[in-house]
Amino acid sequence: MSQSPVVFNFHEDALALQKTTDNKTRLRLANKFREHIEIVHTTEYEAFLKDTFHVFLDVLRQTSVQFVMEMNRKFATYCLKY
Numbered sequence: 001m002s003q004s005p006v007v008f009n010f011h012e013d014a015l016a017l018q019k020t021t022d023n024k025t026r027l028r029l030a031n032k033f034r035e036h037i038e039i040v041h042t043t044e045y046e047a048f049l050k051d052t053f054h055v056f057l058d059v060l061r062q063t064s065v066q067f068v069m070e071m072n073r074k075f076a077t078y079c080l081k082y
Helices: 010-019 023-035 037-041 045-062 069-081
Strands: none
Touching: 010 023, 010 045, 023 037, 037 045
16 A cells, blocks of 8 residues: 655745744754755745745744754864864
8 A cells, every 4th residue: 555645835834934933843844844855856946945945044043053062072073083
């Protein structure tokens, strides 16, 4: 029995991303966009950009950058390797 493919509604997900302040929800939605990025090879790409680009910019502008100790350690290890 084959399952029907999951439909990705980038317009609705862009609105949800714009409205939420919950980081777990933001991460889940961002991952959903990443998983469906093949839209760039379709005729829907222009609509995708119109609906989502400003949302991503807003999220980036509103989100403060945070460094965690583990990330610092990974970065230091990376630098030491090269």
